[in-house]
């Protein structure tokens with residue numbers, strides 16, 4: 001049996017990124033994944049409908065191009081396709097569309113307000129300015145502000161210099177941005193409800209906060225920081241579904257000589273004398289290696305897979321209080337034809353993008369109120385897309401995959417667990433909302449996969465079903481993610497690392513945590529592989 | 540079930556480039572078919588031949604569609620005070636029936652845009668500019684007794700420029716136009732309505748700008764066109780106009796400076812003094828937006844840039860070239876450059892980092908990369924700072940105007 005230098009617990013995209021870099025650096029890496037497939041929250045599978053779903057994540061923008069390039073993902077089949085558009089249906093039978101073309105976008109906004117149409121430009125500029133500050137931090141390990149190691153001090157100075165270059169106004173704008181609610185932020189630019197509702201989505205997705213909660217403006221930034229081929233803020237589809245990202249990562253990893261074992265859930269991390277020794281699988285099989293990297297979230301890793309006796313109490317306390325509240329659900333629907341939305345004019349490409357039915361921030365906030373009360377909402381906030389309009393590989397001709405992400409779906413229902421009947425009732429709220437705007441919609445449905453936080457936790461291992469392995473609020477970012485003093489992918493146990501979205505810079509199919517973790521592990525091994533090329537200059 | 544509510548306005552996405560009110564006439568003349576989008580409107584880079592169109596501006600008369608310019612109307616008893624708060628120059632000194640070139644800044648004194656302000660009547664103004672500023676104008680108008688409306692789509696605009704432009708107006712029956720002095724405007728009857736004609740333009744030549752309700756655009760065009768044919772009137776595109784405006788030393792927002800509301804990099808913004816608009820700043824008038832910042836920058840000497848005109852040796856236009864001091868130290872960048880056919884000089888507008896261009900004005904060099912049949916000729920040419928406008932034509936300001 002070959003000796004492994006590193007064992008990776010979990011084959012999510014970040015785990016596969018870490019594994020890919022380490023393997024290419026010359027280490028012998030084994031990935032053990034509990035599911036029969038790899039991918040975590042970035043998978044595509046046909047659940048028996050004949051149509052392939054992006055079962056969890058469904059759109060791609062954040063995934064760092066440096067990683068695609070370093071790990072040669074295009075060679076291993078990855079293609080990201082840009083799409084345009086987006087629309088919010090309004091309750092009076094109209095809609096607000098979003099277009100790529102600058103002037104079409106302006107004219108569409110001008111249908112609602114001449115002022116808002118022109119305000120969009122300064123809004124986009126201000127958000128882009130904030131991105132410029134934050135984006136370069138993505139592909140760097142966050143400095144530990146109290147370590148006093150030369151490297152941390154240098155990194156802190158680097159950030160301080162960037163901050164120091166700010167004018168007083170910029171400084172004020174940035175601090176406000178990091179702490180404001182998305183509703184308040186949008187209010188400073190726009191007067192039209194439906195425009196604010198459309199733009200507010202990115203502030204609340206995957207977050208157990210409402211659009212009126214402070215901190216949600218920053219969440220917007222997290223979703224704006226991505227790019228498709230240099231077009232910042234643009235989103236695309238992975239051809240074949242989001243699983244294409246992890247399939248390409250897995251192919252790249254195995255082509256480099258790495259090994260993946262699926263159906264191999266880890267029960268415990270083995271330690272000896274306070275050092276990592278390997279893992280025990282749920283079957284009882286022991287696999288030894290001097291280094292173990294966990295792609296599972298921080299709670300699962302340290303509260304379930306590690307013996308608490310091996311961890312300092314303050315660390316455990318922080319892990320327990322890391323916020324990972326489940327707040328999202330998803331319906332994946334197979335359709336035997338493209339649904340009709342009579343409100344949308346013929347030929348509008350806006351239907352290629354994300355479509356919503358929530359035409360006011362107020363309605364979103366009500367959805368959040370339901371979540372707080374431990375209910376799903378009767379008026380759910382749905383982010384709906386039909387990627388098969390552009391992707392020919394996911395459904396037989398004529399059939400379609402519709403992805404409906406639902407923000408605000410509680411992990412528990414008024415304190416009790418979800419039942420299958422609850423899940424069906426939750427799904428019905430979404431279907432009936434779509435059917436309100438699309439006659440004959442129900443008749444088109446040939447199959448459906450419904451996911452509440454219960455299913456997300458069971459399948460992907462996301463504690464409480466939190467889609468980002470921990471909320472993206474400012475108190476849980478940078479050197480505070482996941483735990484102060486342990487934001488550099490190391491843990492209190494020598495030889496045990498974490499690389500998932502629970503770490504800096506956070507969730508989304510981005511790969512940056514995985515790459516940064518690989519860089520730290522290689523640093524500990526005093527290795528400097530040429531495969532890890534410097535991050536691109538951004539913006 | 541929610542019933543769809545279709546409206547005609549929803550279909551705009553089918554024509555991302557809209558047609559200006561003059562489009563049927565331009566489309567009929569467009570030989571090069573060199574269309575581009577100017578603020579979302581179909582416009583022409585050239586109509587038949589860029590070179591020949593330039594000579595129409597300088598030798599006969601040229602007609603250029605300026606309808607895509609943003610046009611805002613400010614009306615009401617508080618409009619003068621509002622515009623005085625907004626802009627750099629003193630609007631109280633702008634008499635009704637006059638136009639002035641002005642600019643406006645944000646609170647930090649960084650230029651948002653430049654444009655022309657037309658005082659149509661004591662309480663009625665039109666502001667013409669490149670960028671869109673409705674939210675800024677509405678915010679400024681708060682507390683002033685005035686209204687701000689966007690009339691970009693409702694009002695069509697034409698620039699009639701060149702030594703024969705007055706002769707064209709006269710032949711078209713605009714009697715009295717001969718008394719218009721530079722920067723003066725007046726209404727003239729047209730087809731039961733009226734057209735506002737101002738003696739203004741972007742070419743440094745004799746010229747006029749005409750504004751008319753969009754639905755009267757075609758009859759106005761036809762009136763000028765038929766009167767203008769014997770006078771060799773030509774329709775022109777932006778490229779020819781751009782050459783003329785460089786000779787005249789005019790700057791273009793988004794090209795020669797980055798408007799403060801568009802700059803993503805916050806160090807790329809410019810104060811008026813940094814783009815040659817210092818003469819506009821009237822610190823003696825009532826408070827205006829940016830005043831304190833501009834005064835402070837002047838007092839503390841913290842101005843960082845300067846905009847200069849350059850006369851460059853050799854004949855290769857220096858578009859986009861880097862400017863060096865002593866051929867070594869980077870001193871700035873050229874934002875616009877042409878070989879001037881009228882001056883027979885190689886001219887450029889450049890943005891320099893002070894003290895280059897302010898204290899250090901000698902020994903400037905321009906590095907021009909000229910791609911010649913798959914090989915770059917790298918030319919390092921001496922450049923001299925010269926005053927703008929590069930070209931001053933007496934016919935531009937003569938009243939009454941000449942006929943050619």
Ligand SMILES: Cc1cc2nc3c(=O)[nH]c(=O)nc-3n(C[C@H](O)[C@H](O)[C@H](O)COP(=O)(O)OP(=O)(O)OC[C@H]3O[C@@H](n4cnc5c(N)ncnc54)[C@H](O)[C@@H]3O)c2cc1C
Nearest residue numbers: 010012013014034040041056057058059266461501508509
């Ligand atoms: C419904 C949903 C929609 C989303 N939509 C988007 C989107 O459109 N765009 C976007 O960018 N992001 C989206 N996200 C977020 C994004 O998918 C995640 O942040 C990201 O995929 C997480 O990747 P990861 O590698 O960090 O962790 P994960 O994907 O969580 O991977 C962890 C892996 O570890 C495995 N594992 C866990 N425990 C064990 C164990 N004990 N033994 C062995 N293996 C184990 C899991 O099975 C899993 O494969 C969405 C997430 C969800 C859930």
